[in-house]
Amino acid sequence: MYQIDIMSRKPLYEQLVEQVERFVLRGVLAAEEQMPSVRGLSEELSVNPNTVQKAYSELDRRGIVYSVPGKGCFISPNARTFIGNRREGELSRLTEEIYDLALAGITRERVIGCVDEAYRKKGENDDPS
Amino acid sequence: MYQIDIMSRKPLYEQLVEQVERFVLRGVLAAEEQMPSVRGLSEELSVNPNTVQKAYSELDRRGIVYSVPGKGCFISPNARTFIGNRREGELSRLTEEIYDLALAGITRERVIGCVDEAYRKKGENDDPS
Amino acid sequence: MYQIDIMSRKPLYEQLVEQVERFVLRGVLAAEEQMPSVRGLSEELSVNPNTVQKAYSELDRRGIVYSVPGKGCFISPNARTFIGNRREGELSRLTEEIYDLALAGITRERVIGCVDEAYRKKGENDDPS
Amino acid sequence: MYQIDIMSRKPLYEQLVEQVERFVLRGVLAAEEQMPSVRGLSEELSVNPNTVQKAYSELDRRGIVYSVPGKGCFISPNARTFIGNRREGELSRLTEEIYDLALAGITRERVIGCVDEAYRKKGENDDPS
DNA sequence: GTGGTCTAGACCACG
């Protein structure tokens, strides 16, 4: 289920964090669901257990999961909310990015095309939650 | 004119590269214009000459500037083209980003708002080139 | 195994890059094989770590190796392909070079001799890959 | 007649030297012919007079031209011979280059194709000398 | 331990 790309420049633990966030947003991971164990996931991904641990710690810090010592790591009930808030703050960054594309000669129509494609894709996978 | 943020996680030389690309796109830097010297810019920014050098090398590699040893570093005639091509490839990445925002509950209207703001900003600074 | 000539006009890091490319072509370095560490190789060659780093960066840029921060530097699965493509583009340069030799009075037979010697040498080291 | 490429990595004076050698080989420059003055050529090429001077010095060192103080710079009677000798020594380097191409998967046929093209081009421009 | 970045300062060839 989880997968990482060791060729990527992005840190492995960061890839894992983003992947978990996506799974939550897409409903693959539900509230209170138990995450795989650090050891188990580290073997599945062939990465160092420390790397998985670091990802879980970061997710904990963001309020997306909570760890119960001796029991495991679980998706927080407010996970979606926290991810949403975090994304909110990225809108200004998005504006800057699009501004750059505009200056590079990319037409407004093409950017809108990207927006439509993204929301179309979302519409397909939509389910009541 | 140039400025960098030493607190940023982003490498200094990378910040410089992006800044030059922006200046070219915005028409601040014209084709064949001479860039500041490696040593000069390094003093202006209070960074090591090697850092500026690294940025210039990368810009050279991307075809945005050309360096003439003993003379200086100049904006390439095709600079805008190369930056444009590079940006083209980023559209699919943009789609993915917007998809994430969509999943995070950001409405299509708000994203379109970002697009409009970006192109409005571009419209203001527009000049025939 | 690796060796460089500090007296050569050619930059040290460039010598290293070419040497690695040769080793890949000759099958000395296989896909997914781990390269020596930056520090290790710098000691072996008695050069500065930065110099080795620069060579590895260039090889990474060319797609011949991929660097995983914290793990090491590995030969890319497509290394041979990338080197091949790069070499393809050099055929026109080769023609110009031979043209010069022709004008300098070198007979066609002697040039063909070089070609034969090169392919003979290759035939000796040939192994299925 | 002369022209240089400031975008090239190759030093300007070296480009000039090679160009003169080629002109001699191709019969454009004949023995005892007078070369353009340093000042004149430097203006024609929009380069520093020092650069032209350096090229002439190198050509002198190689025995391809000889300078007569107060009169000018002339093509040496043995120019072709000296260039030829110099080219002789490059055959082993050529072999190595072709060996690399062979390892990169370039077929012998394609290399021979380059050789044929070079000698065909020479045949066209051939004149008794 | 790894790769990546940065500083400080040197030397070289070129113009």
Next chain:
DNA sequence: GTGGTCTAGACCACT
């Protein structure tokens, strides 16, 4: 004066 390379040694994030 310029860009390009190199050394010496430091710090960081990641595994």
